[in-house]
Amino acid sequence: MKKTFCKTRRGHWVPLAWAASFLLWGNVAFAALPIQEARFSMQQRSVSLNQVFNEIERQTGYSFLVRNNDINTNQKISIDVKNKSVKEVLEILFAGKNIRYEVEGERISVYKPQQAKQTTVSGIVVDAAQEPIIGASVMVVNTTNGCITDLDGKFSLEVSQLPVKVQITYIGYKPQVVTISDSKTAQIVLHEDTETLDEVIVVGYGSQKKANLTGAVASVKMDEVIGNRPLSKAADALQGTVPGLLVSSNGNAPGKSKSFQIRGAYSVGIKNDNGSYGNTISPLILIDNVEGDLDMINPEDIETITVLKDAASGAIYGARAAGGVILVTTKRPQGQTNFQLNYNNNFAFASAMNLPEQAPLTEYLKAYSDAAGDQFWTMGSPSVSKWLGYLEQYRNNPSSIPTVGDGIYKDEEGGVYYLNEKDLVKNMLETSFQQTHNISMTGGTEKLRYRLSGGYISHDGVLITNKDKYERMNVSGFISADITKWFTQEATFSYAHTKNMEPSSALGAIYSTRLGSYHPEGTMPEGISTAGSAGLPFNTPSNQIRWSNPAKTLYDNPRIFLKSILKPFKGFQVAFEYTFDKNIYDYHWYTGSVDYTTIQGGKNTTPTSDYLRKIKRYTDYNSINLYATYDFSLGEHKFKVMGGFNQESSYRETMEVYSYGQAVVEVPSLGSGDSSLLKATDKYNEYAVRGGFFRVNYSYKDRYLLEVNGRYDGSSKFPKDSRYGFFPSVSTGWNIAQEKFMEGAQSWLGSLKLRASYGMIGNQNVPAYSFIPTMSMTNKYNGWLSGGSYVTAINSLPALVSSNFTWEKVGTFDIGLDFSMFSNRFTGTFDWYQRNTNGMLAPGMQLPGVVGANAPYQNTADMRTRGWELSFNWRDRIGKVGYRVGFNLSDSKSVIMKYNSNESNILTSSLSDGSTFWNYYEGKELGEIWGYEFDGFYTVDDFTDTSSWKLKDGVATIDGYNPRPGDVKFKNLMDDERGTNMISSGDNTVNNPGDRKVIGNNTPRYLYGITLGANFKGFDLNVFMQGTGKRDSWIANTLTFPLYSDFKFIALYKDLSNYWQPVDAANGDYTALNPNAEFPRIYGNYGNQASNYRQSDKYLSDASYFRIKNVTLSYTFPKAWITKASLSQLKAFVSIENLATFSSLPKGIDPETLSWNYPAFRTISFGLNVTL
Secondary structure: OOOOOOOOOOOOOOOHHHHHHHHHHOOOOOOHHHHHHHEEEEEEEEEOOOOOOOHHHHOOOOOOEEOOOOOOOOOEEEEEEEEEEEHHHHHHHOOOOOOEEEEEOOEEEEOOOOOOOOOOEEEEEEOOOOEEEOOOOOEEOOOOOEEOOOOOOOEEEEEEOOOOOEEEOOOOOOOEEEEEOOOOOOEEEEEEOOOOOEEEEEEEOOEHHHHHOOEEEEEHHHHHHHHHHHOOHHHHOOOOOOEEEEEEEOOOOOOOEEEEEEOOOOEEEOOOOOEEEEOOOEEEEEEEEEEOOOOHHHHHEEEEEEEEEEEEEHHHHHHHHOOOOEEEEEEEEEEEEEEEEEEEEEEEEEEEOOOOOOHHHHHHHHHHHHOOOOOOOOOOOHHHHHHHHHOOOOOOOOOOOEOOOOEEEEEOOOOOEEEEOOHHHHEEEEOOEEEEEEEEEEOOOOOEEEEEEEEEEEOOOEOOOOEEEEEEEEEEEEEEEEEEOOOOEEEEEEEEEEEEEEEEEOOOOOOOOOOOOOOOOOOOOOOOOOOOOOOOOOOOOOHHHHHHEEEEEEEEEEEEEEEEEEEEEEEEEEEEEEEEEEEEEEEEEEEEEEEOOOOOOEEEEEHHHHEEEEEEEEEEEEEEEEEEEEEEOOOEEEEEEEEEEEEEEEEEEEOOOOOOOOOOOOOOOOHHOOOHHEEEEEEEEEEEEEEEEEEEEEEEEEOOOEEEEOOOEEEOOOOOOOOEEEEEEEEEEEHHHHHHHHHHHOOOOOEEEEEEEEEEEEEEOOOOOOOOOOOOOEEEEEEEEEEEEEEEEEOOOOOOOOOOOOEEEEEEEEEEEEEEEOOOOOEEEEEEEHHHHHHHHEEOOOOOOOOOOOOOOOEEEEEEEEEEEEEEEEEEEOOOOOEEEEEEEEEEEEEEEEEEEOOOEEEEEEEEOEEEEOOOOOOOOEEEEEEEEEEEEHHHHHHHOOOOOOOOOOEEEEEOOOOOOOOEOOOOOOEOOOOOOOOOOOOOOOOOOEEEEEEEEEEOOEEEEEEEEEOOEEEEEEEEEEEEEEOOOOOOOHHHHOOOOOHHHHHOOOOOOOOOEEEEEOOOOEEEEOOOOOEOOOEEEEEEHHOOOEEHHHHHHOOOEEEEEEEEEEEOHHHHHHHHHOOOEHHHHHHEOOOOOOOOOOOOOOOOOOOOOOOEEEEEEEEEEOOO
């Protein structure tokens, strides 16, 4: 049977459709014709066409003449128009009808044109591989007469005359207009739209053609990313997709943000919370030209995200661009836009992955016995050997042992044994549910355009209960009105609200890895402990979650953006932008007061003193941008000149209050605490930035390109006499493929552009008042008491300051190559860069401890970073299957070239929290890991005897330790005054580090991302993978070493049982039972643990990883199916996030965070995307 898939959309309008057409299309642009100056109004149902003519005559003075008798003027219609032109009304009345009219003075003649019989034209639409394209749109040019292709790519249309022009369009292919001259079947070939040279890229205060870019810029189209993968946060779209951009996870809990680092941007002057110095320089994130929080914006509202990586592209932002720039452009309709309503959703289930896994309980008990003997440390001093016997009996016949509670058995001798082996981590987890909903509405005329959107996300976490949850609600609106031909006013408003909850235990041990698999769940049974602990919950992770109160964090972010655009003459445009952004932060957590017990019995209370903590903070941010652009040509010389002014100010106020000893624990409040224990602090912070900027673009024949940028910037963070600086950049490009000598390669080479740039950017990474001496005060000072009461006192010395420090200066040289080949099926880019950060702000000198204060900030350090980036994409088709491959790879390395704050070259310092800080020094490669070189284990043959344990001559000794067989032996690399062949840390300087050397580097190297895709008849498969090719890390915890640290109370984890063992230590035989052991001894109460697990190359972890981040399969329904339901698009998808991770790290350690905390989770989601 002949297919009737394709039907013409012409001449089949019902009367009601006339009114609908009017509502949707009535706002067309006015033309200066008399018939459009006459206005007409009429609202009536079931009225004849003749009556409408009469009413028009009455209101406007026009008269109607109906030629011939082939127009049915008695046809009933409904009309609802108000103050519309007669021309508009007639177009509505005659839409879809073969009726014409002519205006002669004040008379309107209506007629049906006399024409020959309708002619049918037909054709088939195929791709370059001669495969049919299903659902392509076929329209007669400048008419509403059209159809879509059927399952064989065929179409047919009735037309009034030949020849006729037909336009064919389909998503992913270039539109094509063809002329059909006869009724023969035409074959039309569509080509994939892989052309990228005409793509427009957003840059600072403007946009440029990608072909004319001379800086290092990468752009991500959000619709393409979301089309292949559901996203809850925009940051997820950047991980692994932009070479040179490191996206790091700050944790896996719902709502946790990600941090960014572009091209290794780093400064040694940033002071961290623990008192150390040095951290990543975060990039400047601009949302529609103004600073904003990327986590607070709905990914569905984003058009593009552009990353400016070199100084040439970022210099226009001056002081704030030292860490690079991320430009976020929100969606805004351009020109006349059809009304479109879109709704999409995403429902997901998540389960935890990569969990710590303990060794079997019997294996743990053996290890404990090897370390500490047969007597266990818990209540009743149970025997390890008896425990092993009870375990075997209980597993064979559970009813043979009278246990209570969670497998607890108290024998006749009073020993308490725990016989239920369990996974404590899995017991605190569950499968979570997530949902996302987005709706948007877009439309407009040539003069008025709008977009409204709303989004809601609800992510339950994977912990039991509903105490870990993230919710976000977004509302945004955009309207643009052409007030005149030369003046346009735009307004954007948005509001975002987030609520984040996570259980927080006052014990701080929800994610503890200390507890062994024998620890009982539930509560202490009667008769086990005599210390009043019966009925109290044990301190397991699941119980801690149940009794804890969630810490609740709220963010509110209202934002208003106004933009006025003036175009007084061709090529010249002035833009004025004003933004007000308010960020409100509210934190609330009450510790509660809980009685609990442990396997040692007894009653414990956490915390010992309960308190309510509240933090409230708000930030007001104002921004003004005024800039003008002039675009003109002189022959083949093209110029684009832009200049402007920018001012931004920020004011932040913070209040933090602790209220101790709540009177009513069920309803905690600041007022119900002990009035003598109310502790409050408040902070204020304010700064402003002001600058003028310019950019000049020049091109000759679009072949030779030049761009010059500059910004004169001032920041209130610096002393008055040194707060201004000028930051210039220059970049050039050469489109080599356009040269005559490349004509022979044009058959396969589409483009080849060489570019180079150099620029200087400032950095203002210091606190706002660093040039003013400050002191801190408290009203709870307890250094002395006055009448038993706390006093108000100054609790710090005045800070030392410098009055002449100024900007850090970051100079970047970049050379790059962009290319496209084989009809743009293969495209790529390569960049090499050197980044010199000079005058980094840091404490300017070493001061003796007696001074009692840190040295003031000075421009005292220099650093050099070198790196490269590579990316390429291939798109092609094999038969009916289209496929695509994308790959990017980047690397960088930073070296300290100057550092005046450590003239003694001291390697390590101790911080206030007890941790070790590895100091900076001249020549240091950022991320260095120092340690000792492993030289095997000591054996009994290394000692003169087993009573004195004196080492034989020639065997290396360890400073401060008395080694035994099974301890780690290190190589002697240096002798000093401490003695010969002695392992030591020297004098802790670079010149004398003892027997330490650089053994690795914790900087992520060789960052890569891989994208694979394929499509076939509406199905689309997308696979995204990313990872780190090289990274070292020193990780010392219970997951990496057996019974680490507090060995008696620590669990044993899987694959950690291969520790060094003697044949029979009890009888004096210290010969190695397993000489090829992985870990040192644990016998003798884990002696010499501090020496054995000092940093060494033996136990340095390989932190590289490969992750299949996302796999998504989607299906786009054919238009022929969905047009019957008045839909323009319908897509369904199923997606898996975090499908698999391949890493050599122990289970439980996330390769991104390098720690165990809130577990990573795998998410399986499905949803629909519907467009009307």
